[in-house]
Amino acid sequence: MLDRIDNLLAELKKQQADSCFISSTANVYYLSGYYTDPHERIIGIILVDQLDPIFLLPKMEEKDAREAGWKHLIVGYYDHENPWHCLQEFLKKQEKQPAVMAIEKNHLTIQRYNELQETFPNVTYTDATEAIQNLRLIKTKKEHDLLRTAAELADFGVKTGVEALKEGVTELEVVATLEHALKKQGIREMSFQTMVLFGPKTASPHGNPDKTKLEKNNLVLFDLGVIYEGYCSDITRTVAFGNITDQQKHIYDTVLGAQERAVEASKAGTAVGELDKIARNYITEQGYGEYFTHRLGHGLGIETHEYPSMHSENTLPIEPGMCFTIEPGIYVPEVGGVRIEDMLFTTNYMPIELTKYPKTLQIIS
Amino acid sequence: MLDRIDNLLAELKKQQADSCFISSTANVYYLSGYYTDPHERIIGIILVDQLDPIFLLPKMEEKDAREAGWKHLIVGYYDHENPWHCLQEFLKKQEKQPAVMAIEKNHLTIQRYNELQETFPNVTYTDATEAIQNLRLIKTKKEHDLLRTAAELADFGVKTGVEALKEGVTELEVVATLEHALKKQGIREMSFQTMVLFGPKTASPHGNPDKTKLEKNNLVLFDLGVIYEGYCSDITRTVAFGNITDQQKHIYDTVLGAQERAVEASKAGTAVGELDKIARNYITEQGYGEYFTHRLGHGLGIETHEYPSMHSENTLPIEPGMCFTIEPGIYVPEVGGVRIEDMLFTTNYMPIELTKYPKTLQIIS
Numbered sequence: 001m002l003d004r005i006d007n008l009l010a011e012l013k014k015q016q017a018d019s020c021f022i023s024s025t026a027n028v029y030y031l032s033g034y035y036t037d038p039h040e041r042i043i044g045i046i047l048v049d050q051l052d053p054i055f056l057l058p059k060m061e062e063k064d065a066r067e068a069g070w071k072h073l074i075v076g077y078y079d080h081e082n083p084w085h086c087l088q089e090f091l092k093k094q095e096k097q098p099a100v101m102a103i104e105k106n107h108l109t110i111q112r113y114n115e116l117q118e119t120f121p122n123v124t125y126t127d128a129t130e131a132i133q134n135l136r137l138i139k140t141k142k143e144h145d146l147l148r149t150a151a152e153l154a155d156f157g158v159k160t161g162v163e164a165l166k167e168g169v170t171e172l173e174v175v176a177t178l179e180h181a182l183k184k185q186g187i188r189e190m191s192f193q194t195m196v197l198f199g200p201k202t203a204s205p206h207g208n209p210d211k212t213k214l215e216k217n218n219l220v221l222f223d224l225g226v227i228y229e230g231y232c233s234d235i236t237r238t239v240a241f242g243n244i245t246d247q248q249k250h251i252y253d254t255v256l257g258a259q260e261r262a263v264e265a266s267k268a269g270t271a272v273g274e275l276d277k278i279a280r281n282y283i284t285e286q287g288y289g290e291y292f293t294h295r296l297g298h299g300l301g302i303e304t305h306e307y308p309s310m311h312s313e314n315t316l317p318i319e320p321g322m323c324f325t326i327e328p329g330i331y332v333p334e335v336g337g338v339r340i341e342d343m344l345f346t347t348n349y350m351p352i353e354l355t356k357y358p359k360t361l362q363i364i365s
Numbered sequence: 366m367l368d369r370i371d372n373l374l375a376e377l378k379k380q381q382a383d384s385c386f387i388s389s390t391a392n393v394y395y396l397s398g399y400y401t402d403p404h405e406r407i408i409g410i411i412l413v414d415q416l417d418p419i420f421l422l423p424k425m426e427e428k429d430a431r432e433a434g435w436k437h438l439i440v441g442y443y444d445h446e447n448p449w450h451c452l453q454e455f456l457k458k459q460e461k462q463p464a465v466m467a468i469e470k471n472h473l474t475i476q477r478y479n480e481l482q483e484t485f486p487n488v489t490y491t492d493a494t495e496a497i498q499n500l501r502l503i504k505t506k507k508e509h510d511l512l513r514t515a516a517e518l519a520d521f522g523v524k525t526g527v528e529a530l531k532e533g534v535t536e537l538e539v540v541a542t543l544e545h546a547l548k549k550q551g552i553r554e555m556s557f558q559t560m561v562l563f564g565p566k567t568a569s570p571h572g573n574p575d576k577t578k579l580e581k582n583n584l585v586l587f588d589l590g591v592i593y594e595g596y597c598s599d600i601t602r603t604v605a606f607g608n609i610t611d612q613q614k615h616i617y618d619t620v621l622g623a624q625e626r627a628v629e630a631s632k633a634g635t636a637v638g639e640l641d642k643i644a645r646n647y648i649t650e651q652g653y654g655e656y657f658t659h660r661l662g663h664g665l666g667i668e669t670h671e672y673p674s675m676h677s678e679n680t681l682p683i684e685p686g687m688c689f690t691i692e693p694g695i696y697v698p699e700v701g702g703v704r705i706e707d708m709l710f711t712t713n714y715m716p717i718e719l720t721k722y723p724k725t726l727q728i729i730s
Contacts, residue, residue: 036571037558039670060570060658063698079660079676080641103475110470110478111494129476176548183541186576193402193554205425206401211551276445293425295444305404311444333428 001033001069004135005045005053011131012102018049019098020128021116024107026302027132034068035230036061042083042112051096056087084119102128133307138321143231143301144345147323150191150233151343151354153226157182158237158357161196161222165241165364171196171209182226191225191232191304202238202337205294205329217242219336220364225304232304234325235355236341239362248338251330252361254286255338258328259359262296266318266326266344266351273314279328280312288330297325300343322346323354366398366434369500370410370418376496377467383414384463385493386481389472391667392497399433400595401426407448407477413461421452449484467493498672503686508596508666509710512688515556515598516708516719518591522547523602523722526561526587530606530729536561536574547591556590556597556669567603567702570659570694582607584701585729590669597669599690600720601706604727613703616695617726619651620703623693624724627661631683631691631709631716638679644693645677653695662690665708687711688719 008031012020022031023044029035031045032055043061046054052072055065059076066074077086091097098120103113105127117125139147161178174196182190197207199218214220218241225234238252258279265278276296283292295311298304301323308316310324327341343354373396377385387396388409394400396410397420408426411419417437420430424441431439442451456462463485468478470492482490504512526543539561547555562572564583579585583606590599603617623644630643641661648657660676663669666688673681675689692706708719 040674058659060696064569064571078658079674080678105475105479108475110468110473110475111492113475114470127476172548172551172553175553176545179548180541180545183537183544186537188537188540188574189558204429206429209553293443294423309405309444313445331425 001031004031005047007135008128008132009047009049011135012128015102015126015131017100017102017126017128019100020047020102021045022047022104022128022132023112024104026306027104027107029230029302030132030136032065032068032070034065034070036064046087048091048096048098051094054087054090056083084115088119098123100124100126102126102131104132105129136301137299137307138319139301139323139345140321144321144323146229146231147233147301147343147345148354150226150228150231151235151356153182153185153187153228154224154233154235155355155357156185157194157224157226158222158235161224162239162362162364165214165220165239167214167216169214170211171198171201172211175209178224187226187228189227191227191234195221195223197221200334200336203331203333203335205331205337205339214241217244219244219248219338221337221339223339223341230302232300232302233355234300234304234341234343235357236327236339237357237359237362238338238340239364241364243363248336249361250286251288251332251336252338254283254288255328255330255340256359257286258282259326259340259342262326262328263342263344263351263353266346268318268320268346268348270318271315272308272310272318272324273312275326276310276312276314279326283328283330288332291330291332292328293331294329297327297341299324318346320346320348366396369396370412372500373493373497374412374414376500377493380467380491380496382465382467382491382493384465385412385467387412387469387493387497388477389469391671392469392472394595394667395497395501397430397433397435399430399435401429406444411452413456413463416459416461419452419455421448449480453484463488465489465491467491467496469497470494501666502664502672503684504666504688504710505686509686509688511594511596512598512666512708512710513719515591515593515596516600516721518547518550518552518593519589519598519600520720520722521550522559522589522591523587523600526589527604527727527729530579530585530604532579532581534579535576536563536566537576540574543589552591552593554592556592556599560586560588562586565699565701568696568698568700570696570702570704579606582609584609584613584703586702586704588704588706595667597665597667598720599665599669599706599708600722601692601704602722602724602727603703603705604729606729608728613701614726615651616653616697616700617703619648619653620693620695620705621724621726622651623647624691624705624707627691627693628707628709628716628718631711633683633685633711633713635683636680637673637675637683637689638677638681640691641675641677641679644691648693648695653697656695656697657693658696659694662692662706664689683711685711685713
């Protein structure tokens with residue numbers, strides 16, 4: 001992890017920061033190798049020039065952080081203590097006071113920021129968001145491998161879910177079956193709440209599985225992912241349970257056509273917003289423009305949704321080593337919805353599709 | 366939900382605010398009845414004096430919000446649009462401009478705050494955190510009923526988990542079994558990541574289940590909860606799989622004694638910090654003070670961890686209608702850990718224990 005810390009400090013030096021306070025779960029994990037959801041407690045990696053990195057965290061987690069591989073300083077605090085005072089005392093002892101501190105303005109709350117300012121009143125604050133976002137944007141070979149395994153497990157989740165489809169089964173039963181199978185594979189946590197939707201419910205891009213029962217000739221939408229060693233996967237497939245109408249088939253073919261066109265265009269140098277436009281234009285040509293109500297996709301890695309946002313106005317050019325989703329969808333009320341989503345890893349040439357479950361319409365009978 | 370909105374506006378008027386912007390998932394749910402995790406997107410309930418409440422949210426979620434019962438204004442935005450501009454335009458049309466706006470300083474990030482300030486440059490900002498926290502602190506009869514059902518389902522989860530214990534089963538398999546059973550009961554989501562720990566791993570208060578296998582004479586720790594209609598439960602039980610040592614039994618009895626003493630003291634008028642002290646003193650008397658490394662508990666409701674924090678320095682007096690956990694623990698490295706946690710609902714007299722799974726040491730053979 002030390003190379004990541006060094007890279008971050010080098011980036012921050014460019015903006016005259018001699019220190020930083022990093023407190024989001026994802027970035028703390030990126031820099032420390034220790035993943036923890038602190039709930040309302042404070043955790044943070046504090047980097048100060050010429051000082052060994054500091055991990056501020058609840059005392060009860062010290063041992064876990066060590067076991068996860070953190071070899072540097074730890075400032076632990078009890079629940080009844082003020083973490084800021086503990087940190088301040090520690091730095092005083094080291095005779096180190098930061099001058100310009102970079103913080104995560106896209107994460108730190110106003111309240112925490114005020115507390116930080118009270119603790120270090122003579123410090124100037126800058127924003128670390130972009131620097132760390134740019135570091136995380138380009139994945140290493142090791143991160144690629146973790147994402148690939150996470151994607152394979154997502155494929156397995158869809159496969160297991162499809163196999164569990166039978167008349168009368170509920171959405172939640174299918175969720176339970178596929179998550180049970182993934183837990184047996186050693187998956188502790190899904191990367192987001194698994195979505196299994198039947199029939200007309202597929203028309204909601206953010207629908208929730210419940211006790212709705214599967215009926216013949218339903219569309220079935222799966223959207224799921226796992227966390228594998230800290231890295232997230234994300235896949236969506238829509239299948240037909242029995243026969244579907246010509247209109248539903250046309251919607252399916254349109255989404256698939258849009259998805260494949262965007263995947264094919266995912267080459268180094270292309271702006272990510274272009275991909276959204278390519279998919280959107282195709283869907284619009286086919287008459288469904290108004291029913292594609294969200295962006296094309298999102299970056300993913302330590303977080304399911306991370307930088308960059310794949311929306312039409314984003315001019316960020318694709319570089320090798322990026323990982324993002326391509327997931328156009330069409331949602332027609334009463335008729336149903338179709339979304340097809342893959343995780344892509346970009347290279348110097350064609351992108352690698354990390355998720356591999358078949359995309360041609362699967363008819364389950 | 367309109368009474369909650371009215372109550373909030375009345376509270377805010379006391380601090381001269383004529384408007385507010387509420388954007389945390391939990392508080393948006395509290396005020397709107399619509400639960401959504403917006404990930405990196407913005408959602409918000411905007412209340413402006415003399416104007417119907419406004420829900421700012423992604424266009425693709427408008428329908429879901431309506432179906433969840435939102436009857437007031439909606440400002441929807443597409444992913445490529447600037448939500449702040451959409452909101453500003455809308456308010457301009459209504460010829461309403463806020464003067465003093467209350468925001469959630471414990472939730473809003475610096476970045477969002479800067480965007481809000483740019484959108485409404487002539488507004489003064491105050492903090493809505495305390496007002497809304499105080500409203501949510503005292504639960505209604507309906508909230509009590511939901512929490513009770515959530516607690517019953519948590520009991521069922523522990524029961525199912527205990528029944529799944531057998532030599533050689535892995536922690537993750539037990540997690541899978543009990544979550545599968547809960548999903549069949551209609552539970553879509555756990556309130557946090559289920560913890561099932563075997564043997565020496567119980568000594569970590571934040572341990573993670575993995576493929577560790579159950580062995581004879583292991584302590585087994587369950588910490589889990591469900592979300593039932595938006596309300597969270599949380600229970601911890603530690604059981605013995607076979608025989609445990611005299612020291613482990615002594616630890617169990619000590620935790621149980623501390624827990625029961627704190628539960629008994631949970632009466633209106635007592636400061637919540639007193640409860641922590643009562644449990645901590647007892648554990649210290651028995652010689653394990655240094656191994657009780659966290660606070661006594663936390664409030665819960667829409668969030669698993671919410672106000673108040675049950676730590677020793679908290680002077681907040683208990684009132685009827687509060688819901689919190691009492692969960693002392695002792696964690697001795699190599700020897701093992703024991704935690705016993707119940708959800709309490711306070712009344713004018715004795716507290717109601719919402720979780721009811723037996724607390725006397727269960728020996729599973």
